[in-house]
Amino acid sequence: TKAARVCLAARGDPVLDFGLRRAQGLDGGVSASRAAYIGGCAGTSNVLAGKLFGIPVRGTHAHSWVMAFDDELQAFDGFAEAMPQNGILLVDTYDTREGLKHAVAAARRFREKGHRLLAVRLDSGDLDYWSRTARRTLDEAGLTDVKIVASGDLDEYRIDALKRAEAPIDLWGVGTRLATAYDEPALPGVYKLAAIETEQGAMRPCWKLSQQVEKRSPPGVVEVVRAYVDGRARADILYAPHVEARPAGPWYDFQGLPLSFSLEDEENSLKTAEPRLVPLFSRADDAQAGEHEATGLHTVPEAEAVVRARKRAQEELARLPEACLRIRDPQPFPVIVSHKTRQAWSALWNDSAEEPS
Amino acid sequence: TKAARVCLAARGDPVLDFGLRRAQGLDGGVSASRAAYIGGCAGTSNVLAGKLFGIPVRGTHAHSWVMAFDDELQAFDGFAEAMPQNGILLVDTYDTREGLKHAVAAARRFREKGHRLLAVRLDSGDLDYWSRTARRTLDEAGLTDVKIVASGDLDEYRIDALKRAEAPIDLWGVGTRLATAYDEPALPGVYKLAAIETEQGAMRPCWKLSQQVEKRSPPGVVEVVRAYVDGRARADILYAPHVEARPAGPWYDFQGLPLSFSLEDEENSLKTAEPRLVPLFSRADDAQAGEHEATGLHTVPEAEAVVRARKRAQEELARLPEACLRIRDPQPFPVIVSHKTRQAWSALWNDSAEEPS
Incomplete structure (x- = not known):
């Protein structure tokens, strides 16, 4: 299946199903999440599928979370406060380089409160370049245990290319091309009376x-x-x-x-x-x-x-x-x-x- | 919409939605039939959508109907008996030329029983060639009022080409490319906080x-x-x-x-x-x-x-x-x-x- 191929390409890295918003209907989204988990995905951002099928629910905040605050750092702090156990920060709402600096600052405040930043998420741009930049920025700040989540029009081919290039990405969020039928918009089988x-x-x-x-x-x-x-x-x-x-x-x-x-x-x-x-x-x-x-x-x-x-x-x-x-x-x-x-x-x-x- | 484009290509000929068996799930099939009717289709082969939304239900028998009988003529006669008001015969199960001859024979027996053959359906091969052959065969048998339904991987481009070539097709059955998302497997929109x-x-x-x-x-x-x-x-x-x-x-x-x-x-x-x-x-x-x-x-x-x-x-x-x-x-x-x-x-x-x- 598509999910199995995506997970094969990730060579053991956890793949998260982020497909709900692009899937065809509620019904299609839930079946896609179920299929993604069966095919090997580690979790889903689809809370209903998590509840129905016992799939681990994983996700990050949206760009709109950041836009709802006066500035990005305030948004990160607000997220740490609201969801202290889910320290994954999306850093590319405005300027990824600034976003990484803000994530480092937020990570320190997470720590002050007894929590830790789990990961930063990159959702746009050259994921090879930005994952290396993110890794360097985090490592220099002593945050070597903070992981990097990548998303944004990913499929098995893009993941495979990033893995071959040894981009330092730890988790993969795959959505549109997992939950919809890009490869095969219709099952071409026919039935014949046997x-x-x-x-x-x-x-x-x-x-x-x-x-x-x-x-x-x-x-x-x-x-x-x-x-x-x-x-x-x-x-x-x-x-x-x-x-x-x-x-x-x-x-x-x-x-x-x-x-x-x-x-x-x-x-x-x-x-x-x-x-x-x-x-x-x-x-x-x-x-x-x-x-x-x-x-x-x-x-x-x-x-x-x-x-x-x-x-x-x-x-x-x-x-x-x-x-x-x-x-x-x-x-x-x-x-x-x-x-x-x-x-x-x-x-x-x-x-x-x-x-x- | 796709349905609107398909109907535009048919230039006023009735288009029937035959998409249920290729649609993604029951839910997807029912919404596709609803959308097809709103977009201009004249009817659907989806009985549930017909019931839910008041869409006229139109269709023909399947190839398996023909294969379930000892020979094609017997299958056509059996259909006339079972569904006397729905005289549409699928003529390409074995050999289209023979199928047309059998349809003509069946049409005579329809008439003996006070009914009439409404149409023949072509579902394979060169639809331009076979529609002309069908028209000639039917006309020569005096069945000038019997219509021709075409189906088989149709979309607006194929219908447009057949209309330009003036193929004598009266009704169009469109399935896979109407009920699935060939053109646009995922809606590429994003939302931004405004x-x-x-x-x-x-x-x-x-x-x-x-x-x-x-x-x-x-x-x-x-x-x-x-x-x-x-x-x-x-x-x-x-x-x-x-x-x-x-x-x-x-x-x-x-x-x-x-x-x-x-x-x-x-x-x-x-x-x-x-x-x-x-x-x-x-x-x-x-x-x-x-x-x-x-x-x-x-x-x-x-x-x-x-x-x-x-x-x-x-x-x-x-x-x-x-x-x-x-x-x-x-x-x-x-x-x-x-x-x-x-x-x-x-x-x-x-x-x-x-x-x-």
């Missing part, structure tokens, strides 16, 4: 025929397993359970191009292949006492479900091929079709003239 | 200073009027009510560049200028009996509010300059600042050194 149940209860395969092979839809009920090589996922393998009980190679990708496995890899990977389809609901007439309990679907509170999903996302990411996790030029994860199943599909496609029989 | 109320109840101006003039924010409370020349909107004029009671020229755009009006135009446009800011809520202590009634804000049912908004949108569109309504290369509508107000702002900006006093 099978229809006859009155006798059998599943009759259906498919879309097309001159373009890649537009032909897989007929019938399909299962998916994920094959692993040395603990890393190698491919998802589609197969038709009515054709074969377990899929077997050789392997082809979805366009019919061969995918190479070493013979040993192939054997091992099939031994450890894991099913990817998990039933969420079963027919009412199949529902036995205990069946729903076993899946735990109806008993997990939302906040706990989010923590579980977040944990699972991290585990799955750790098992993905490195080539799929790259920030630039990531490779698509291979989805392939079992040979035997593909042969069965081809027979159906070829047997049908213009319409499925 | 004024703060002192304890004495006066409004003290605030502003953001920046080296870049276009990033400076207008200080203080601002009013906006729209000036009209010959019934067409010429510009929105910002002015500060504490500086001048009514704005006066010469006019500058927001970057300070001069905007030309003829002297006569200027005088007339100011006479007919209309306020653009309407209070939606007033302070509780100002609320007099009848005041809220006058605005009607609390008494309009949602469906009626949508109809009003739609009517207003059409009236406002008709008064916009033609250059702003172009599909390709539309000009931005001018937003300008009254000369006197700009002078007052400049004085504030210049008087303040690094921070507002």
Whole structure:
């Protein structure tokens, strides 16, 4: 996901979700914050999402806080007084250099009151330049433990560039490009009818025929397993359970191009292949006492479900091929079709003239 | 809006909102359908939005309807039986040429049962070519009154191109690019504090200073009027009510560049200028009996509010300059600042050194 990619780019630095104000609607903002946390973000500025899903709430004051006071230092002092436990000061409302000086002055007064300045936040300008300036200013004032938060139109590419340049940024606030759909304004999937149940209860395969092979839809009920090589996922393998009980190679990708496995890899990977389809609901007439309990679907509170999903996302990411996790030029994860199943599909496609029989 | 632009491109042909399945969430889908209707769409395939806002519900069957039957003609006959009043057949599930033949056959059986085929729908391929083929096939079968609906990744640019080519399409189904944010994945606005109320109840101006003039924010409370020349909107004029009671020229755009009006135009446009800011809520202590009634804000049912908004949108569109309504290369509508107000702002900006006093 976008959040996972942003967090990968930050290489372990905490990433905070600052997306609410640009998300599409309250509903969209809350789902985006939930997804951001599952994908690896450390906290959110969305208080409602924090409350609903147990996400740590993190944020700083706004520029308007500073503008509401007669001068910046007074605004910083006022913030220290109002929120002594949240000593993060936004220093770029007027002039970042002056803002840093005011933050240093405010930090001393935080200390007098028994609190400490946690961080300064930079939200504009050349973040590489300003983070170095901020680090130097803070260090010279003996504030070596004060951290630097950066924000402002960040995404995984910008974070990656700043990390490569070794800009001294400790926390990342990511908003617009996390909570909205810049990369993919609409999910381009389509659904096709794959099978229809006859009155006798059998599943009759259906498919879309097309001159373009890649537009032909897989007929019938399909299962998916994920094959692993040395603990890393190698491919998802589609197969038709009515054709074969377990899929077997050789392997082809979805366009019919061969995918190479070493013979040993192939054997091992099939031994450890894991099913990817998990039933969420079963027919009412199949529902036995205990069946729903076993899946735990109806008993997990939302906040706990989010923590579980977040944990699972991290585990799955750790098992993905490195080539799929790259920030630039990531490779698509291979989805392939079992040979035997593909042969069965081809027979159906070829047997049908213009319409499925 | 996107819907208004899509409807403009269709030059009066009905446009149907088909966006629900690609919209972001249920909430996003319902708001998109509401906005599409206000912007000029003739109907929606979103049944919930139809129910909530009184939008006419229009749609056709899906490809899966056809695939659920043994053959296409049987599917068309089945649809005629199930939905005799909604005779729109999707003809491109397998082979569009065959689909059109089947539609003609189905149309004859519709007629036998006292109904009629309203339209065929094309959802793939070269819509210019297939609409001509469909028109010819239908006309040759004497079905000259059967209309053609086109859909499939449409937006205002594709509709405009098909209209220019005079493709014989009568209705347009627009989905993904209407209900999602392809053009503008996030609204790029920012908010800045403009004024703060002192304890004495006066409004003290605030502003953001920046080296870049276009990033400076207008200080203080601002009013906006729209000036009209010959019934067409010429510009929105910002002015500060504490500086001048009514704005006066010469006019500058927001970057300070001069905007030309003829002297006569200027005088007339100011006479007919209309306020653009309407209070939606007033302070509780100002609320007099009848005041809220006058605005009607609390008494309009949602469906009626949508109809009003739609009517207003059409009236406002008709008064916009033609250059702003172009599909390709539309000009931005001018937003300008009254000369006197700009002078007052400049004085504030210049008087303040690094921070507002």
